[in-house]
Amino acid sequence: MLFLLLNILFVQSSFAGDQRLQSFNSSSMADRFSGDERLQSFNSSSMADRFAGDQRLQSFNSSSMADRYVKNEHAVDNPEEIASMVDLSIRNSTERRNLGFFSCGTGNPIDDCWRCDPRWQLRRKRLANCGIGFGRNAVGGRDGRYYVVSDPRDDDPVNPRPGTLRHAVIQDRPLWIVFKRDMVITLKQELIMNSFKTIDGRGVNVHIAYGACITIQFITNVIIHGLHIHDCKPTGNAMVRSSPSHYGWRTMADGDGISIFGSSHIWIDHNSLSSCSDGLIDAIMGSTAITISNNYFTHHNEVMLLGHSDSYVRDKQMQVTIAYNHFGEGLIQRMPRCRHGYFHVVNNDYTHWVMYAIGGSANPTINSQGNRYLAPVNPFAKEVTKRVVTSNGVWRHWNWRSEGDLMLNGAYFTPSGAGAGASYARASSLGAKSSSLVGSLTSNAVHRLLYPLKTHQMDIISPQTVLEMANKLNLMLIMAMAVAAFALHVAARTAPIEAAKGLNDQKNFLGGGFSGIGDSGLPFGGLGGGGGLGGIGGGLGGFGGVGIGGIGAGVGGVGGGFVKIP
CATH class of the missing domain: 2.160.20.10 (Single-stranded right-handed beta-helix, Pectin lyase-like)
Structure with a gap:
């Protein structure tokens, strides 16, 4: 009984004091x-x-x-x-x-x-x-x-x-x-x-x-x-x-x-x-x-294209900064794929690629500074860079450099063109920090939020709301267990109770719960491990031929539940 009361008090106090689990209310x-x-x-x-100057813009009326x-x-x-x-x-x-x-x-x-x-x-x-x-x-x-x-x-x-x-x-x-x-x-x-x-x-x-x-x-x-x-x-x-x-x-x-x-x-x-x-x-x-x-990219083939085509020379004015992003699991190529223009790739975390990380054509200037490149296991995909459909005699004049990058698991960057900093002035947009800090710099790029069900026009449930619901359901389940235990306690005083077939004569609790609580006169199934959407499995069975069956659809997975009372 003491254990149950402590559980109930703990959950109630967590509701009263924990502001972190409150979801947005419906007030606008x-x-x-x-x-x-x-x-x-x-x-x-x-x-x-x-x-x-741009004739393609549609004028707006008054x-x-x-x-x-x-x-x-x-x-x-x-x-x-x-x-x-x-x-x-x-x-x-x-x-x-x-x-x-x-x-x-x-x-x-x-x-x-x-x-x-x-x-x-x-x-x-x-x-x-x-x-x-x-x-x-x-x-x-x-x-x-x-x-x-x-x-x-x-x-x-x-x-x-x-x-x-x-x-x-x-x-x-x-x-x-x-x-x-x-x-x-x-x-x-x-x-x-x-x-x-x-x-x-x-x-x-x-x-x-x-x-x-x-x-x-x-x-x-x-x-x-x-x-x-x-x-x-x-x-x-x-x-x-x-x-x-x-x-x-x-x-x-x-x-x-x-x-x-x-x-x-x-x-x-x-x-x-x-x-x-x-x-x-x-x-x-x-x-x-x-x-x-600070973006988090995952599960995609052609991640990022910067530049329309090799023949579209207006992209020579393009300047793009790619900073503090995490290029994560399930990515294949184009992180980015550049044409013409000037591209500053700084302090990003590259943890996955299948073909290559940074590619380009049509003489882009690429300035890679302070990134962390973790190559895949494939021995033929260790190179960070790829010159797309271009001969060595052409691309060796392109300005691509790696400065202060951390290369892991055999990763390597093939530089070309000028190595002097002056050649990268138009591809420099901020001071790069040490690649040893990339983990900290990109830590907030990783969004570990729940993805919604694949439905249309349906509001999703935030992680905070899920936790709040779990706590409420957990409280309800503990209270239900307390009521059931009390009923069994009364029954134990009025009639002998035989255990379910196949159980030995010892007091035991199945389902990863706590043992020995039966001695207090409050026999009930152990609090099962696991969490997540589960139920009270097995129920409380074999009490004088009348079993209390599984109470389902709970959160917290209260498992096991066969007891024997002498």
């Missing part, structure tokens, strides 16, 4: 970000004025979105000033201490810029000041209002519902986009973004999955942070809206996770990407000023 982010819930009228200046949607409850003012956001800050600070996900002081300049602030959720837009590398000037939606995505649906790509991600990203003014809760967003067609947008998935578990994914085309100043992007599919041959005043016909898209096309000042940070139909991140057609940082 708009309540937390109280203030003006109306979007201001969009000004009449067209996006074509911002990009006067009709304001305020005319279309008189009231937009998803736009709010200055959430930094709202004290009700403190509960989210507390939640994540406790997660930081216990899960390591929000740890600071790693030496990673991006993480240390915002994670070390215990009130970062009150100052979300400060993230825009944390950029590094060639994409460091991307401001995203820093100068705009917040937009709260509350609806994971994507019913109509031409006329998106207010409150959806598509409705947010097409607006023609800066917006900092956040999410009300965990969600899976399955897009019917490409998510075509507009300039000056931040998609900020911090604090929630948001998946873009099982449909189309993200297109950044002929725009500027975009930040994408904290999303899980996976299982992207080819879509197209459909009408899709790209701004409040324009929609048009889209041909088939390849199924990239993130496609960057003719765009600049782009920062892709702290996302997990895997299992898409084409590339995970592709940047082509004159895109430049890009930073790809």
Whole structure:
């Protein structure tokens, strides 16, 4: 009895004091970000004025979105000033201490810029000041209002519902986009973004999955942070809206996770990407000023393409920083595959590849500094580099260098061209740290969050919610066991109880539980090992011919349960 009471008290105290396991409540982010819930009228200046030299941009007419949607409850003012956001800050600070996900002081300049602030959720837009590398000037939606995505649906790509991600990203003014809760967003067609947008998935578990994914085309100043992007599919041959005043016909898209096309000042940070139909991140057609940082790449063939084709010379202006990423299990090649341009590959962790890690053609300049390369077991795949369909007489003049990289398990980098630092000035974007620090620098790139079930338009359960449910169910199961034990105790005083057949005459508890508790007069099955979704297996059987059968569908796996009372 004492054991049961201690268990019950322990679980109850864990519920009362543990803030870390609370999931986001159903109150809207708009309540937390109280203030003006109306979007201001969009000004009449067209996006074509911002990009006067680019004829491919569609000009936007002067009709304001305020005319279309008189009231937009998803736009709010200055959430930094709202004290009700403190509960989210507390939640994540406790997660930081216990899960390591929000740890600071790693030496990673991006993480240390915002994670070390215990009130970062009150100052979300400060993230825009944390950029590094060639994409460091991307401001995203820093100068705009917040937009709260509350609806994971994507019913109509031409006329998106207010409150959806598509409705947010097409607006023609800066917006900092956040999410009300965990969600899976399955897009019917490409998510075509507009300039000056931040998609900020911090604090929630948001998946873009099982449909189309993200297109950044002929725009500027975009930040994408904290999303899980996976299982992207080819879509197209459909009408899709790209701004409040324009929609048009889209041909088939390849199924990239993130496609960057003719765009600049782009920062892709702290996302997990895997299992898409084409590339995970592709940047082509004159895109430049890009930073790809702190991402976790897994389970994919052609990971990253930087440069459209060998003949597309506009990509000679391309500058891309690839920093603090973890290239993990199940990857085959293109981490990245470069054409023309200048590429700074710095302080990344390469733990898996099948064919090669870094490849290229058409004379790209590649500056590899402070990375950790762990070669595969295959003795024919130890080389980090690959010159794609190019003869030795041509590529030996290309500027590819390895400086301070850590080569493990026989990995090697084949350099070429100039070795002097001056030749890599345009491929240098930040100071590299020692490769011995890569494990710490990339520690927050690894997202160990639960993947959702493969369903459409269905909110997923966060790890915190799972743990909370497990604790609640565990408490219920312990209480049920206590009631059953008490009933057996009473029965033991009134009638002899014979053990189940096949058991010996000793008091014993099966299922990995505790022994000897029967002596206290509270006979019951042992608390079984294992955790996870299980049940009370076996039940309490053979008590005077009346068995108490298995109580199922529990969490915590209470196992065994045959007892004998003399």
